[in-house]
Amino acid sequence: MRLYRYTIGHTELYSAADNDEEAYERRTEVDPTFGWTPVVIEEVKLEGYEITVTPLNGEPSRNRGGRPRREV
Numbered sequence: 001m002r003l004y005r006y007t008i009g010h011t012e013l014y015s016a017a018d019n020d021e022e023a024y025e026r027r028t029e030v031d032p033t034f035g036w037t038p039v040v041i042e043e044v045k046l047e048g049y050e051i052t053v054t055p056l057n058g059e060p061s062r063n064r065g066g067r068p069r070r071e072v
Contacts, residue, residue: 002051
């Protein structure tokens with residue numbers, strides 16, 4: 001999986017996806033407002049490195065992307 005940045009104004013959120021098309025389809029999972037507002041979606045790249053996202057095996061997903069939960 002690859003790391004994608006979702007940018008709208010000064011807000012930047014990150015999520016993992018297999019390709020550009022899936023990153024676009026998952027935009028509402030990252031933030032529901034991305035379904036009706038223009039958002040810039042781009043793969044995070046660092047020259048000379050390959051960034052990959054690997055799911056943790058055996059542990060349930062705590063966050064499906066977007067903003068982390070606030071602990072009260």
